[in-house]
Amino acid sequence: MAEKPAKVPVKKEEGAAAPVERWDPLTSLREEVDRLFEDFASHWPIGPLGSRRHSILAPLRGLPTGWGVSAPAVDIMDLEKEIQVRAELPGMAEKDIDVQISDDMLTIRGEKKEEREEGEKEGRYYLSERRYGSFERSLRLPESANRDKADARFSKGVLTITFPKTKEALKKPKKVEVKGE
Secondary structure (H helix, E strand, O other): OOOEEEEEEEEEEEEOOOOOOOOOOHHHHHHHHHHHHHHHHHOOHHHHHHHHOOOOOOOHHHOOOOOOOOOOOEEEEEEOOOOEEEEEEEOOOOOOOEEEOOOOOOEEEEEEOEEEEEEEEOOOEEEEOOOEEEEEEEEEOOEOOOHHHHHEEEEEEEEEEEEOOHHHHHHHOOOOOOOOO
């Protein structure tokens, strides 16, 4: 039996969307630990390799820590009568997803919590760790998307947001003949 997709509410806001900075709780801790090791190593006779500027690990600064998901993968399709956006959100429920439209921006947000279970089951030791995090993805909508008739559905870990095309976008394009000299 096919699972019926759950409806996800789409919120519309007037005005420009404020830029959102992603905060990763482990980034500041990671930087402090790096600074501690670099300060400690700067007193060794290894020279500039211990300094923050020339650290071997310097190219890795600013890379994601792997703690959470920063942005879901999306597919954007310009179909004959609609624009469709699909976002992969495995393991999520529709109640944890927030879809908003502000002017020409579509924003998808969500959050997953961390779970850790350890103990014995059926006489055997087990450990289960699941890490989650918050995510946000903003996309600029094309002019042909009718924002007022947006529809969002969530099924089997995939969020599908559909925008019917405006009447102007549905008009047949006019063929222009190219003539030679």
